[in-house]
Amino acid sequence: MDKHQHSQTAEIAAALRVWHTRLDAPPAIFDDRAVIPLLSSGMRQLVAPPPPLLAMQWRALESAHPELAALRGQTVTRARFAEDALDAALSRGHQQIVLLAAGLDTTALRRPDILDRATLFEVDQPATQWWKRARLPAHTANRTRFAAVDFARNRLAERLRETGVDPQRPLFANWLGCTYYLPTETIGSTLRGLAEVAAPGSELITDYWLPSQSVSWRPRMLLRGVALALHTQQEPLRGLISEQAMHQLAEGAGWQVAEELDAPACRARWLTGRRDSLSVPAFARCLRLVRG
Numbered sequence: 001m002d003k004h005q006h007s008q009t010a011e012i013a014a015a016l017r018v019w020h021t022r023l024d025a026p027p028a029i030f031d032d033r034a035v036i037p038l039l040s041s042g043m044r045q046l047v048a049p050p051p052p053l054l055a056m057q058w059r060a061l062e063s064a065h066p067e068l069a070a071l072r073g074q075t076v077t078r079a080r081f082a083e084d085a086l087d088a089a090l091s092r093g094h095q096q097i098v099l100l101a102a103g104l105d106t107t108a109l110r111r112p113d114i115l116d117r118a119t120l121f122e123v124d125q126p127a128t129q130w131w132k133r134a135r136l137p138a139h140t141a142n143r144t145r146f147a148a149v150d151f152a153r154n155r156l157a158e159r160l161r162e163t164g165v166d167p168q169r170p171l172f173a174n175w176l177g178c179t180y181y182l183p184t185e186t187i188g189s190t191l192r193g194l195a196e197v198a199a200p201g202s203e204l205i206t207d208y209w210l211p212s213q214s215v216s217w218r219p220r221m222l223l224r225g226v227a228l229a230l231h232t233q234q235e236p237l238r239g240l241i242s243e244q245a246m247h248q249l250a251e252g253a254g255w256q257v258a259e260e261l262d263a264p265a266c267r268a269r270w271l272t273g274r275r276d277s278l279s280v281p282a283f284a285r286c287l288r289l290v291r292g
């Protein structure tokens, strides 16, 4: 990705969360319409409520080809997984919230209550972070701490300390929609960097994607299509990783695997009984890691 350009995938993930509220049956698994003012004008037009006939035709297409709704399903279920874990961490008394690769995460906008009881740190690549900061209302930006970090180039732990993370107190972190863009060694160094400032009791919610050969042909075709599209966006997929390798990286960095959700587990938890075609692709995994 051009280091002067903001991440396109940050906008795409945000748009998928908005489309969920436009296309899928209520109740929303994760309602992120708060992100709309942060989107670029072209993307804002794309997430406008579709004309009813078009929405009906699109829903019919998705019901015949549920893989079309799989990335949207993954994006909202991982966001919900992280939000539920965040609430649980707050109720345990965590007062440091770290959003790694925050993109257009709207925690600060949707949950001003959190800013009263905890410090919110957002971490992202400089260009994406500056682009987002300029779009946030000043009173929200002023209550958020920002660390500009490229996981492949900068020392995460050092930047987090400089920004005010207290390694003596447990933190809650999420790191969503990012591992697949990073080489394996950068996934490992990021897990280690966060662990360096994460006191015992800290928690990290993340997600990762399995290599294409570990899934059947339908999700494999979806993954190939996504890989091609991301390549043209200059954010190529680099970090598809097996469960065993991901656990080894996490444990080697000092995290224990507390919970792992594969696609069937995500579908069972959030998609059962829904009246839409939302799905979760077989290559997607969610992880809850704790610092012992």
Ligand SMILES: C[S@@+](CC[C@H](N)C(=O)[O-])C[C@H]1O[C@@H](n2cnc3c(N)ncnc32)[C@H](O)[C@@H]1O
Residues within 6 Å of the ligand: 007, 009, 010, 011, 013, 014, 100, 101, 102, 103, 104, 105, 123, 124, 125, 128, 149, 150, 151, 152, 175, 176, 177, 178, 181, 182
């Ligand atoms: C698909 S977006 C996900 C954003 C957000 N977490 C979400 O779920 O909507 C990917 C994010 O990873 C960030 N990212 C990708 N490579 C990175 C790197 N090397 N260092 C820091 N952030 C990176 C991008 O800037 C972008 O914000």
